[in-house]
Amino acid sequence: MNRRSLSIPITLAVVMIVLLIVLTFLWVMITVRQAIDNDSIFYWILLSVGAALFLVILVGVIMYLTLSIKAINISRRQSNFIDSVTHELKSPIASLKLYLQTLTRRRVSAAEQDEFYQCMLEDVNRLDKLINHILDAARLDRDKREDTIEEFSLDQLVQETVETARLAYRVAPECVAVKTISCKMRASIVDMELILSNLIDNAFKYAGSPPEIQVHMQPLYKGRMAIRIADNGNGIPKKHRNRVFARFVRLGSELKREKPGTGLGLYIVRTLVKKLKGQVRIRDRQQGAGTVFELSLPVINQATPPHLIPSNEAANKTEG
Structure with a gap:
């Protein structure tokens, strides 16, 4: 059609x-x-x-x-998806071709070679990320992912994912604020990595200039942990906040697209969060422009802080 x-x-x-x-x-x-x-x-x-x-x-x-x-x-x-994938494939391939032609047609210094190799590696990583996104979405649709459930440190995974994205986007450390709370989670670490990497990557990708990224963890009731990922970009209009989690959805036209992407990232996030019995939603920043993605996830070995305990429970614990 x-x-x-x-x-x-x-x-x-x-x-x-x-x-x-x-x-x-x-x-x-x-x-x-x-x-x-x-x-x-x-x-x-x-x-x-x-x-x-x-x-x-x-x-x-x-x-x-x-x-x-x-x-x-x-x-x-689907048309937007095809347009975005075509662009995402052609750009790094054209870049790789240019670097390889330069290396084969003339002599370059060792410093230039190192710079070329680094740029080529970034292009290869970009292609690898695109292919993995498409494969992950296909596996989710067919429900053929084989999960390995294990216990891991959620706060450590958050810190590692933020640092990986910061280095990839070459953002200064002072532009990123991370606040974690020690806790463990029992789930598929691969699924959790996909969730965090997609949301944190979006925060860096769509942040303003200079970027301001905030990743905060906060304990909730009944052994649940909130992770809030905020940026200072243009934000997502309220009327589109449910729609962006659908497959192939990217706001705007692919012909005028400035940011890379396929429209699969948030679809993968929503599907995996539901699988982990969690929730994901979009909020406005309290101050300034931007978007806040809020995750609510089940964790283990996490006591509820005193200020979050209902008064009757707190009284019982005090009497005991």
Whole structure:
């Protein structure tokens, strides 16, 4: 299906519904009049059957409208995905080709070689990340991921993921604020790495200039831990906050895209967080522009802080 405007199926469906209602109304009026004039039960039976058929046709038209809109939205998302993947593939390949041609056609100094190799390695890592994103999304759709459940330090994983992203985006340490709380989690560490790396990577990618990244952990009730990842970018409008977690969704047009991506990252995050019996949501920053992604995850060996314990429980613990 090609890219099309939603106005065509919507207009067509509305016209069909209006015509159907008008024709049905006229038919009902004529049938009722004939039934009254002829005093025959046949016309009343005909009226009942016609009304039932009208409802069936009306439901069918509404279903057609709904399915058409869904199909066009899916087509748009898939087209955006193809555009983004094409760009993400062509850019590093063109860069690698240029560096290799330069190395083979003329002599370069050792310092230039090291710089070229570093740039080529970054391009390869970019391709590797893209391929892994697509493969991870495909595995999630088919539910073929083999999980290894293990106990690991969540705070250490958060710190390592933030530092990896900071180095990759070459952001100064003073632009990143990390506050962790020692706790352990029992889950698939691969899944948790994917969740954190996608959210933290987004924070660095869409941060303002100069970037301000905040990653804070805060204990919640009943053995749960909150992880808040904030940036100072443009933010996500409230009307799009549920939509961005869908597959292939990226806000804006791929033809005017400035940031790399495929529209799969947040879909992977939402799917894996649900799998871990957690929650993810988007909030506004309390001060300034930007976005806050908030995770709520089950953890182990984490006592609830005194200020979070309800008064009756605190009194019982004090008496004991």
